[in-house]
Amino acid sequence: MQQGRRRHYFVTGASSGIGLSLARSLAGQGHDVTATGQRAPADLSPDFPDIAYHQLDLSGPAAPLIALAAPADRVVLAAGTGFYRPLEHEDPAALTQAMAVNLGSVIRLLHGLYPTLARQAGRVALLGSVADKGSAGMPVYSASKGALAGLARSLSAEWADRITVRYYRLWPTRTPMHARAGYDARKIDWLLMDPDRVARFVIDHLEGGGRASKTISPLTMVGRR
Amino acid sequence: MSRWALVTGGSAGLGAAFVDQLLALGYQVVSLDRDQPDGAPPGLHAVQVDLSTVAALPELVAALDADRVFDVVVFNAGISAVGAFEDIDLRQMDAVIAVNLLAPMELTRLLVAGAKLARGASLIFVASLSNRLSYPGAAAYAASKQGLEAFANALRTASTYRVLTVLPGPLDTDHARHYAPVGSKGCKRQSPAALASRVLRRRHRSGTVYGTVAQALAGLSGLVAPSVMTGLMRRGLFTKLRAAPPVTDKRM
Numbered sequence: 001m002q003q004g005r006r007r008h009y010f011v012t013g014a015s016s017g018i019g020l021s022l023a024r025s026l027a028g029q030g031h032d033v034t035a036t037g038q039r040a041p042a043d044l045s046p047d048f049p050d051i052a053y054h055q056l057d058l059s060g061p062a063a064p065l066i067a068l069a070a071p072a073d074r075v076v077l078a079a080g081t082g083f084y085r086p087l088e089h090e091d092p093a094a095l096t097q098a099m100a101v102n103l104g105s106v107i108r109l110l111h112g113l114y115p116t117l118a119r120q121a122g123r124v125a126l127l128g129s130v131a132d133k134g135s136a137g138m139p140v141y142s143a144s145k146g147a148l149a150g151l152a153r154s155l156s157a158e159w160a161d162r163i164t165v166r167y168y169r170l171w172p173t174r175t176p177m178h179a180r181a182g183y184d185a186r187k188i189d190w191l192l193m194d195p196d197r198v199a200r201f202v203i204d205h206l207e208g209g210g211r212a213s214k215t216i217s218p219l220t221m222v223g224r225r
Numbered sequence: 226m227s228r229w230a231l232v233t234g235g236s237a238g239l240g241a242a243f244v245d246q247l248l249a250l251g252y253q254v255v256s257l258d259r260d261q262p263d264g265a266p267p268g269l270h271a272v273q274v275d276l277s278t279v280a281a282l283p284e285l286v287a288a289l290d291a292d293r294v295f296d297v298v299v300f301n302a303g304i305s306a307v308g309a310f311e312d313i314d315l316r317q318m319d320a321v322i323a324v325n326l327l328a329p330m331e332l333t334r335l336l337v338a339g340a341k342l343a344r345g346a347s348l349i350f351v352a353s354l355s356n357r358l359s360y361p362g363a364a365a366y367a368a369s370k371q372g373l374e375a376f377a378n379a380l381r382t383a384s385t386y387r388v389l390t391v392l393p394g395p396l397d398t399d400h401a402r403h404y405a406p407v408g409s410k411g412c413k414r415q416s417p418a419a420l421a422s423r424v425l426r427r428r429h430r431s432g433t434v435y436g437t438v439a440q441a442l443a444g445l446s447g448l449v450a451p452s453v454m455t456g457l458m459r460r461g462l463f464t465k466l467r468a469a470p471p472v473t474d475k476r477m
């Protein structure tokens with residue numbers, strides 16, 4: 001095991017992409033992992049690790065999530081959703097859904113987990129995006145990630161003496177997200193980062209000292225496992 | 226033919242200053258606010274609406290004259306909730322996100338999808354200088370305003386509209402006084418009229434407008450040395466805000 005100490009991680013978005021890489025990596029390191037995702041357990045990929053998995057919709061009530069996550073001293077929020085399309089083609093329900101999953105659920109979860117995180121000197125990783133400054137073609141996703149960045153910056157300052165909050169600003173990564181968002185990522189395939197390497201970077205970085213906000217780009221990965 | 230402007234939160238503070246000046250520039254102004262405006266000057270069309278109920282917006286936009294298009298839209302309405310994040314009631318934070326972020330997003334979507342904007346219309350988003358400095362003690366507010374700036378930036382690069390982002394510092398308004406820490410002297414507050422005219426003078430261009438040169442410099446420092454500025458905000462502001470009970474919207 002890497003960091004010496006066995007931790008209890010709560011991971012959202014663990015059924016796909018970077019969250020799945022995180023769950024596999026953490027389980028491989030021997031940590032306790034509570035994983036959640038939107039899909040049913042039967043639809044998990046064959047390489048899903050042998051860990052507890054709970055199907056929970058992050059746009060739904062927060063209480064079950066908070067109860068599930070409360071024992072954890074590490075919280076990694078990797079769920080995310082959104083579409084690549086102009087505002088005039090956005091659907092109001094999809095707008096509400098993306099804002100609820102990418103922002104609302106984070107606020108609820110962190111608010112509810114405050115007592116246990118503070119008691120255990122917890123650490124929280126939030127997965128953000130370079131779209132947080134505003135990317136053409138994804139106004140809603142940009143708004144959600146911009147808001148997440150704003151939340152993370154202020155909250156990490158508020159909690160600095162009790163809880164570590166880190167915001168990871170990711171460059172494009174090779175996951176199913178692009179296809180789900182309706183974006184053909186083949187044209188930027190050469191740029192995409194490996195989700196396993198991103199996951200390992202996040203896990204290591206979260207345990208170390210460092211800035212509240214960290215951009216992860218292909219350059220960050222150079223020379224790392 | 227008269228030109229039309231739409232202002233959210235036009236009944237008080239910065240919004241009222243925008244309304245006054247747009248009227249003076251000859252616009253017909255629709256103001257969306259939960260409160261009635263103080264007077265009834267000619268050209269002002271006040272619509273009473275609670276912007277925290279985002280689901281009510283489609284009906285509201287559908288009720289506008291079918292052939293009316295807006296040349297200027299000012300997304301100004303905003304509320305806050307200050308105090309330690311864990312002490313603030315979740316419903317209050319929901320209201321902050323709804324009024325400050327979800328309502329402008331949904332309203333923009335409705336206006337764009339419903340072809341309610343004139344060619345080259347100016348969309349003005351009132352965000353906050355906290356986007357550069359952070360705002361420990363108002364994390365949901367900071368989130369809403371940084372989300373709004375990202376939304377505005379995404380629109381700017383993708384549309385034919387002019388998109389202005391405003392990053393005001395402390396203003397001399399009831400809103401700012403309500404959320405300021407106890408005992409704050411507020412001697413450096415900018416007058417809302419001064420900021421509104423600064424913004425409206427730039428309405429034909431896209432970009433970012435700071436309140437004052439000093440605030441722009443502070444904002445720049447926040448971009449260059451974010452941790453330093455966040456630390457200053459924490460010591461200067463958050464320690465005062467967390468010492469007192471949370472202050473939230475008066476009516477939520």
Ligand SMILES: NC(=O)c1ccc[n+]([C@@H]2O[C@H](COP(=O)([O-])OP(=O)(O)OC[C@H]3O[C@@H](n4cnc5c(N)ncnc54)[C@H](OP(=O)(O)O)[C@@H]3O)[C@@H](O)[C@H]2O)c1
Pocket residue numbers: 012013014015016017018019036037038039040056057058059077078079080081101127128129130169170171172173174175176177178180
């Ligand atoms: N991939 C990139 O290029 C990239 C770049 C920057 C930032 N990010 C961010 O990184 C994070 C992970 O993205 P990814 O690329 O790994 O995406 P992904 O493969 O699409 O995975 C998204 C995860 O979120 C879950 N999820 C979505 N909606 C949910 C809901 N309503 N309730 C519960 N879970 C829900 C999904 O569950 P199911 O699969 O079970 O439906 C899935 O596990 C996201 O926050 C994303 O915004 C990704």
